[in-house]
Amino acid sequence: MEDLPEQCNYLALGAARIREIKAIVSKLDNCEHGNRVFQNLPRHMQRRAVSANPRRLPRYLREKHMREGGANVKPTHRPRRKYRRRPCNLLSEYNRRQKEYTWLETHIWHAKRFHMIRQWGYALPDTPTFKGYRASLRATKKSCLLQDVSFMCCIELEGPQVSLLNGLSSVIQPASLSSLSDTEIQLGRKPIEVMLFQPFRQPYGAIGMTEMLWHPHSDHLQGKSRVWLWVHPSVHSQVVDVLTEVFSFVKTDSAQEGDKVSQERIESIISTGAEEKTKEAKEITLSADEKVREYELQNGVDEDVDIAALKDCAKDDQDSKQKRKKPKMPKNVNEAKIARKNIPFVRTPKYTSASSEITMMLLKDTLNRFRLTGPQAHSVISSALHPAAIIEKENTEAEDDAVKSEQPWWLDYYAKEQSKSRHLEQVKAWKQLFSCPQPRPGTVLPLVVRDPRVTLPHKKIPLETATSDVCAVSETEQEELGKWPLENPIYDSAIRDAVTLSKEPDAVINRRRHQLLVPGSQLPETAEESRLPLLLLARRPTYCEDYGNGWDMIVPAGWGMSVWMPLVFGGGVAGGQQEAENLHMEIHTPLPPYLLPDTPAGDYFSGWLANKRRTDFFRRPPANRQNFIKLGVQFPFSQPWRELAQDWEPGTQDIYVLRDPELLRDLAQIVQEPSCSISITKKRKTENVSEFPCKKMKIIDQGKEESANECTSAIDVCSIEQKLQGLSYGSLVLVKLELCYKGVLEPCAMICLPLKEDHQAREFPAKPSSKIEDISEPPHPDTKAQQRARLKEEHHKIKCRMQRQRHKARQRVSLNTDVMSLVPMELTIEQATAEALKKVENDNQVILHRYSSFKEEMENAWLRDTHDPLQCCSRKILGYVTHGTFSLTLGKGAGIGWVSLKALLRLMQVCCGRSSTTGEQKGCLSDDGRRVGKNNICLVLTRNPSSFQYRWAKLSILL
Structure with missing residues (x-):
């Protein structure tokens, strides 16, 4: 810096400007030689801790850090926990943290x-x-x-029972409506669970399950009925919108006033007690004036007496009394805890129908x-x-109306016999x-x-x-x-x-318990003790x-x-x-x-879960990632329910869950009967002639006596077929899977249809030593390997090119720009460098766009295309697993999932054909490898998205 040009006018610049120029030049010198402070840290130092607090730098690096602008960076000082956890501010802090x-x-x-x-x-x-x-x-x-x-949200409906049932009939199934007409349910003796749908869209448009509880008929209802609807918070807003549409609800003005009252109440509780301090000051002033007035009345007005001094003395006396007493304003802790809740009932949001006949109250929280x-x-x-x-409370003397109004609620409630x-x-x-x-x-x-x-x-x-x-x-x-x-x-x-507002503080209860002569004994029940309904x-x-x-x-x-x-x-x-x-x-x-896969809440949650799994997958280095292209897995992070339904039944627009209890019970009895055999009287040559297992299917119960060859009980599947005729094959069925051998199911695992050769290899292995589960998916060709290599090479080239251009721009500014020429323009070298870098970015817009899209293109190159056909593996996919783990109740790997209804019928057809060809005299291997009699359990193949291995599993339908 001693060799600065002579034309530098030190007097004009001033000492402050000279120090700034010296700091800039020293910083440029350090940047030219590549001396970065944080890169020179010892290995045992934590860079994150040093960057948060520069005082943790070694002494030999602090001066360099200060020269590079570290003096202007001040570490953020968070208040100590001692001051953040003060009892006077703790409840208000809790209320503040509950805003979101x-x-x-x-x-x-x-x-x-x-x-x-x-x-x-x-x-x-x-x-x-x-x-x-x-x-x-x-x-x-x-x-x-x-x-x-x-967190379960309660919604209260009040109105004539006929009107309520007429409105609810459009959002529930007919079977549930008939259950609502039960006498015990309408009297409030039994709750009922029903599924809510979009109006007149059953069985499509499911929203969620709700629990309904009718209130008992009371005199204060005046011919009206009330019902509580308990719904999950993930569908609360949707249920409110549907009920508003069905009953034509409009939000009342009292609800809006209640919202204002609640907001004012929260602010008053959270805010400081400034008004109380002002009130105390006024009381002190009034007490001083009263003392002066009392002195005048007793001694008369004397000109020699200094009235102002007398007032000051009175105030000093009052201040000393206040300091000695130190009164503490009692805090209503219970009120502060429920400040953000809709209590009292005036603050509850209310909706009224157009005819003012039905009312809806949102009792959430x-x-x-x-x-x-x-x-x-x-x-x-x-x-x-x-x-x-x-x-009952003892009647001592005639009580005032104010005292009677303050008595507990249960004394008035139980006054009637x-x-x-x-x-x-x-x-x-x-x-x-x-x-x-x-x-x-x-x-x-x-x-x-x-x-x-x-x-x-x-x-x-x-x-x-x-x-x-x-x-x-x-x-x-x-x-x-x-x-x-x-x-x-x-x-x-x-x-x-x-009940909520008259609750005694915990300190009162603890004080009463502390005064007991025998520690640990119960307090005697009194009339003033709180009661809880x-x-x-x-x-x-x-x-x-x-x-x-x-x-x-x-x-x-x-x-x-x-x-x-x-x-x-x-x-x-x-x-x-x-x-x-x-x-x-x-x-x-x-x-x-x-x-549930057919609800909006299920779609949102599955999408959020898929994004989370995808993010966790791409956080791993490439060497630790599964190659889903080679594995033949098209959807490794989510379950494509609509694609599954469209694959089995082309033209399917929407899906729904099969909820008919009678039909599910019949299907479960067919699938889950290990002691029954299925006989087919007419065998189809082509598989696509009928979508059902058979025209005349009977389940024959095998008796204990060997001579009982004829059926003792039979179920006609023709009736089941007639029920299925009116259903769409876009429905999904909830199933449970139990692995026959070792292994654990993972989420998004595929439920596949076994081939005829798979059953034969399992029932009659070629060699006694051969593995029963020796079924694996052949590796698929990796069609995007060259694309990933090309993207990686191109990305590296663009990165190196931009680094070279940015380095040249900085070097050009530092070498060709005169420091003193920037003084009249009021520019710094940092600003000149920033303008040069911005010009480099403007000249390379196309390259930078390609560079920014690298992450998305590279992630897509690791996955299969979603628009490809779903059935891309050697075994057809029947459904997917949503939750799988090692079941402690079963002692083996298990999981639950959903399969398509048409795929389930195809599986039953395969099981029927296998049972008819094997015969009773043929056997199969049990779970422990021993050869046993005929087994009619529906078996499927499962495969985790991270493995080529197929595993046998027992499939059963959940009701």
Whole structure:
């Protein structure tokens, strides 16, 4: 820098400009020699940590970092956790963090013990931090699995029952409509699950499954009926839109005012208490004025007395009193926790039909719901909840109206003798029902219990194992027992608000428990103690033995954590979303809407999952990727349901899931009867003459006696054929797969139709030592290998060319541009370099466009074209697997998936032909390799997208 040109006017530039020029020149010198600070770091240094905090640089590199502009970069200082977790700001911080994703009331408890995911607008527990797969499955078999399903959205419809049924008839199937007319369902004694569709599009246009619960008829309804619809959050908006279209709903003004009130309430709770401070200052000023006025009245007005000084003294006295007392404004913690919920009922969004006859209320996030699955669910509920007793308040003196209005809600509710008798009958039914572990499925038991926090044990209570002398209740006794009254305060919105808003703080309960003389004993029940109304719904078990039965519990808002902790302390094993999805395959619980292939939620979720799998696949280096072109896999990340239906039935425009229970039961009986044989009276020479297995098919039950050669029971498949005539072959059937031998199924695995040679090789191997599963897909030619090599070479050439041109542009600016010539133009060398680089990019627009499209073209070169024919493998594809793993209930690899209806009929035709040709005297190999008698189970071949190997699997239809 000492050799600067003489024409440089140091006086004009000033000292600041000279220092800037020196820094620029030194930076250019460093750039010419390629001295990068972060490239010279020692190996043990973390570049990411150094880039976040330059103070972590070694001392011999700090000066160079400062010369290159590091002095202007300041590390971001986040407040310490001590200040972020202040109790005065903690609740407001929680409310602020729920703007995008709503938290469940048990979120804090789950966040400490679970991996959390964010889906459908909620922050949900995914899976425990410990290994919870075996524990959750063991709990459903032996103890109790506990799940918080409060994300389920509730929609309330109110209006004449005839009008409600007429409107719902357009969005449900006719069979479900006939079930809704059942007397027990309309009285509210039993919930019912129905599938909702787009109006008048059944069986197409499915939306999702909903659980409907009718309210019991009460006097306040005045001839109207109410029904609750529980839907999954992934389809909540779609259900609201469909109901709005069917009933012509319009959002009322009260709902909009409620939204404004809710927003103002949230802001008032989250904001600081500036108004309280202003109010305190006014009170201090008023107290000072009162003291001056009192002095004037007592001593008269004296000119020598300084009134201003007297006021100052009064203020100083008041300030000293305030400092000594330090009053703390009581916080309404319960109100702050439910600030973002639609409570009270005025804030609930409401819709009214054009005739003002039917009303819809969106009770989303105003009710908590907990799911208990397992044989010990009744024991967990019994230990956590205790029925409340009706204790009347003592009449001491004449009370004012204000005091009477502040009394608890249950004193007014149970003032009538009819309400008391109903409560006593419900408590009696509770004691009788929970003395037996298996109530009738679909039982609805309303109840009012004590505050669960009062009876919370000090430590977790182990569950007692079920004994063999448990009482067994017959169906007649259950029917007689199920006549208890169904009226409950939880159905009334005003009482729900009172229950939520009048909840005592946890500090009050803990203080009362602390004052007990005997630690661990229960508090006595008083008239002032809080009461909690709730609903218990008995779930029906799945067709898997000893699995799926349990209870659902519905609790008002604000009481989620108060009920959750007693359930956990009572022995419940908590589970998350992954545990719920595993139960779909293990015990065949009903699938949610986002896992169905014919719903919009299923399309969205499958697309999101496919993008995630595709991103994870291309994050791997090329040497660690499977070549799906050689494997012959066209869709490795998703299941092409529409392409599958169009391949088996050309011209299919849309798909739907086969949900007819009678037809599914008949198909399952044909497929899943291992002890039956199928006989064909007329054999077709050509396969495409009939799409059905046979015209006269009979299932013959093999008796124990050998002489019983004739059929003892037969099912005419002609009736099944007549039912199938009216169906479209674009339907999908839910199936379960059990691998016959080793192996595990993966998602997107293909379900393939075995050839005749495959069955012969399995039943009659050429050599005793030959492998039964020695079936593999021949490698396909890699038609895009040259394209990938060409793209890689072209990309490297473009990259090197652009690097050379950019380097020349920088060098041209640094060598040919005079530093002092940039001073009048007020330009820096960085700006001149940026303009030169921009010019290089403008001159190479075509090349840069080719360079930017390299990633997409290279990814497509790793995959097969989606418009190619689907049946590109040696075995025809019948369907795809959606969820597969090692099943602990079966002890082998298993999975669930969907197959096309026409493909299923083709499989049954192959099984019938195989059974007729083999005969009863011929045998096949069992799972352990031993030769056994004739086996009529439908067997298919499965292949994972990452393997050439085909594996035998047993196929069964799920109802």
